[in-house]
Amino acid sequence: MGAQLNPAETLSTADFEPRAARRHRAGLVWTLVFQISTVIGIIALVALLVTVLNSAFGYVAIEYTVNPATLTDGPLEDASTDELTAILQQGVSAGLYRRLEADQPFAERSHANVLDLVYERVVAPTVVQQWTLIDSLFGKRAILRAAAADYPNAEIVFQSWISARFISSPQSGTPAKAGVRTAILGSLWTVLIAFLMAFPIGVGAAIYLEEYAHDSFVNRIIQVNINNLAGVPSIIYGMLGLALFVRLLGRFTSGAAFGLADPGVANGRTVLSAGLTLGLLVLPVIIINAQEAVRAVPGALRQASLALGATQWQTIWHHVLPMALPGIMTGTILSISRAMGETAPLVVVGASTFVTVDPTGPFSKFTTLPIQIFQWTSRPQNVFRNIAAAAILVLLAMLLSLNTTAILLRNRYSRK
Amino acid sequence: MTGTIQAGDDHFAIEARGLCVYYGGFLAVRDIHLGILRHQITAIIGPSGCGKSTVLRSFNRMNELVPTARTEGQVLFNGVNIYEPAVDPVRVRQRIGMVFQKPNPFPKSIYENVAWGARINGFKGVMDELVYESLEQAALWDEVKDKLNQSGLSLSGGQQQRLCIARTIAVRPDIILMDEPASALDPIATLRIEQLMQDLASRYTIIIVTHNMQQAARVSDMAAFFMTDDSRTGYMVEYGPTETIFTKPQDKRTEDYITGRFG
C-alpha cells in the first residue's frame, strides 16, 4: 500500500510519512490487548464458578460404624418398622432409646423416621476423605486406589454436597450433617425487614426530591448527602447499626420494651437490628434508583394531570408513581439482592456464631447465609470447604432468581 | 494506493462510475456517474433525502462507518478505484478531507486541533509552520494567533468551522468535501465561509453539498442536481456548469426545483 503520486500534484504529500502499515499493525496489537482485557473478566468468572463447583461435588469415602449389611438380610429400607425399631434398640444406649421413646413413641413414628434414626445412630456414617469434582471426574482410578489403601473399610460414593437435605437441615456441629436452613431463614427475615423499612422511606424521599423539592440549600445538601452515603463502605453501616440499634435502642430491638425478649439473645443482637442496619445500607441506592425512575416520567403527563385540576399529590399517586413503578421495583429488587449478599455489617451487628434454632420473629438471634459461608470458609478442616461451596451455590441460586426477576421486569416494561 | 495512471483520467480530480450505495437492503443512491473537475467548486444540490450526503461520503469512504453500508460501482481517484480491496481507507481520507455540517473541533487547544491530524499522518516538517499556514489559509490566523493554547471550543461557531477547515487543510489533501458547511452558522459567518471556499479553490478541489440554492449559485462553478424516485432512491438528474443549471437547465425537473416549484 505505498502511495503512487500523481506527478501533476504538488509535492505536498511528500511532507508526510504516513506509515499506514505500521499504524495498522499497532492498532491490531492494541485491539488484541483490549479483547484480552475483556476475556480476563470472563476467565475470572469461570474460574470462580469452577472453584465453587469443584468443592461442591465429588467422591467421598464413607466409613460406617456399623455396616448396614450386617443388620438385615435384604436392603435396610425393606425392613419393617418393627424390625428397624428392634435394631435401633439394640444399637443405641438405653438412655438414648428411652429419650427417643419419650419424645415420640416408636409405635407412632413413620417408617421413614425410624429408618433415618437407624441410619443416623446405628449405622452412623462418617466422611473420612473427600475429593474434588475435577479429581472425581478425571482421576477416578487414582481415587479408588488411594481409598483402598488408606480406608479399606470405606465405601466410595459420589456425593453432591448441595442437596435437599442440605437446604432443609439446621446448622450442626458435625459438618457432614450441617445444613443451611437456619441461615436461609435468617437471610430472608433480615432482608424482609430491610425491604419493609427502606422501600417506603426510599421511595418517599425520592418523590420528595424529584417532585416537591425546589433548588434550595437544604435540598441540595440532602441530594449530595445521599450520593455520598451510597459510597460509604458497608462495614461502616454495621458499626452504625451496632452503636444505634444494638446498643442505644437495645431495649426496643431486643423486644424487652414489649416484653417479647428472647432470653438467649444478648441485648439487641436480633434479626430486627440486622434488618434495620441492612435497610440503612440500601436506602441511598434505592433513593437514587427511584429518583431516576421518577425523573424518567415525561413532564407532559404531570402537566396533563395538573391541567385537569388535580393536586400535586394526586398527580403523583395516580399518574407518576404507577408509571415509575416498574423502574423503582427493578432497582429495589437489585438492591435487595445486594443486601442479601452482605456479610460484614451483619457480623459487626452481631450475628450469632452458632445458631441451630430457626428464627421465630424479629426478636430472635440470627445468622445469615453469607455469614455461614464466612464461618465455614474460615475453618481449616477440608470438609468445611465442601459445605461452604454448597452454601455458596445456594446463595448464588437465590441471588440469581432475584436478579432474573428484576431483569425480566425491566425488559417487560422497557418494551413500552 | 497502487495502480497505474491512465490517460484521460487527468482532468477529473475524482470520478464516480456507476456508484450505488446500499444501507442494508435499502438502495440509497443508484447509478451515479459524476466526474469532478480539478480546482473547481462543485455543488451537489437537491431536495432533502435524495442522497447528496451519501454520495459525498462515498468519496472518502466515510459511509463504511455505518455497519450496514455497502457500495457498488467505482470511485476513481487519480485513476485508482478507492474501493479496491488493496486500498487503505485511512490513506484515502488523508488525501480527501471532509468538513462537517456542525463544527466539531476536538476538545483540545487550537494548535493541537490543527496539528493532530498532521501528526498522526507522520508529518515530517516544522509543525509550527504547518499550523500557521493552515490557519492562514483558513482565514483564521489573525483571530487566534495570540491564543493558540486556548481550547478550540472557546471560539464562536463560525470560527470553529474555519478551525475545522484549517485542520483538514493541515494534512494537505487534494480534495475537500464539505457537507452543508455553513447551514449551522449565522449569515455573516456563512458569508465568510463562502469567501473562504473561493480562496481555497485555487489550491484544492472542493465538493460541497448544500440545500441552499442561492449559496450554490453564488459559490460553485459546477452543479449536480439530485432527486429521489418513487422508492426513495436518489439519482442524478443533471450535471453541468452552474450558470447553465441555474439559467438554462436541460431537464424540466431541474427547472422546477430551481424555480422553487418544489423542494
Next chain:
Amino acid sequence: MDTVRASTDDLAATLRQRPHIRESLIQALLLLCGVVSILTTIGIVYELGSESLLLFTRQQWEQTNRTLASEIDAATLTLVTGSAGAHLYAGDVIRIGPEVMQVDRVQGVTLSVQRGQQDTAAVAHAAGTEIAKSLRVSLREFLGKTEWNPQIGKFGVWALVNATLMTSLLALLVALPVGLGVAIYLSEYASARARRLLKPVLEVLAGVPTVVYGYFALTFMTPLLRSIFGANTVEIYNTASAGLVIGILIIPLVSSMSEDALSAVPGSLREAAYALGATRFETAVQVVLPAALSGVTAAFILAASRAIGETMIVAIAAGAGSNFTFNPFRAAETMTGHIVRISGGDLSYDSLDYNSLFAIGLLLFLMTLGLNIVSQQIVRRFREVYE
C-alpha cells in the same frame, strides 16, 4: 339577574384557595423521608466521632505485674519496685491502690514520683501492692506508630492502614488497566451484539457477593500463587491473593463507568478524526479517551474508594492479626478485616478495643468520603463540554 350574580358568587367561592391540609401533611411526611438520610450521616459521624474521642481521652489501667518491694508512707517521693513485670518509664502515670502518681525518673527498680496526682490523696501503701500503669492512646501514637496490638497497648494504626493500602494498590493495578481496556473495547470496537453479550457477563461479575470472592481468594488464588512463587514464599494468608481478587471484583465498576464516559463522547468527534485519516485505535486513544478523561478519572477514584472499603475478601484471605510489612506474600490484617474480626468475637462496650474499632472506622470513613468527594468534584468541574 339574580341567578347570574348568584353563580358569580358561587364561582368566587369555588375558586378561592382552600387549605390543602392533606397535601401539606403528605409533603411534610415525604420531607421527613428525605431527612432520614441526613440523620444517617449525622448518626455515622456522631457515633464514629464520639467513640474515637473516648479512645483518645479515656484512661485505662493496665496491669504491669510489678509490685511495691517495700511499704511506703504518704510522703516519700522515691519507691522501690520488684524486678518482675513491665518496664516503667519517666512520664508514666501509675496507680498504686487508690492513689495516682506520676513517675519523674527511673533508676533500675527505683522510681522518683510525684504523689497524689489527678485529685487522689497521697496515702501509705503496703509492700506487695500492685502497680498499674495508665494507658492512654494519643493521636500521635495512633497516626504515627506502626504497631497495632491492643493487648499490649500498641495503637499505631499504620500497620492496618499499610495493609489496606497494599491490597488496594494491588487491586487497582489489576482493575484499572483491565477495566479501561474493557471499556475501550466495548465503546469503540465491539459490535452491538458483542456488547449485548458481554455487558451482562460483567454485571454478573459485579453481583457476586464478596464473601464468595473471599472463598475464591482462599481456595483458588492462594494455591495458584503458591504454585507459581513457591509455598515457602507465599504464606497461606497473604495480601496478594486478597488484592488480586479485590481487583477482579472492581473491574466491572471501572469498566462500566469508563464506558459510560467514553460513550458520552459525541460521534461527531470520532467522525472528524476518521475524516483526517486516523485509524480506529488512534481515534479511540487520542481523541475519545482524552475527551472522556474526567469521567474515566472519576471512575478510577471511585474504584480506589471501593477497594479500600472492601471487607470480606481480606477478612477471609489476607490474614488475622496485624502486621506491618511491605511483603505482599505475608499475612497482614487490614483496617476492615480487623474491625470484622474483633466485632465478631466477644466485645465489651466500654473497652479500649471497642473504642479503637470506631477510631479505625472513622479513619476509614474519612478516607473513602474524601475519595468520593474528589471523584464527584472532578466530574462536576471538569465535565467536558463538547459543543
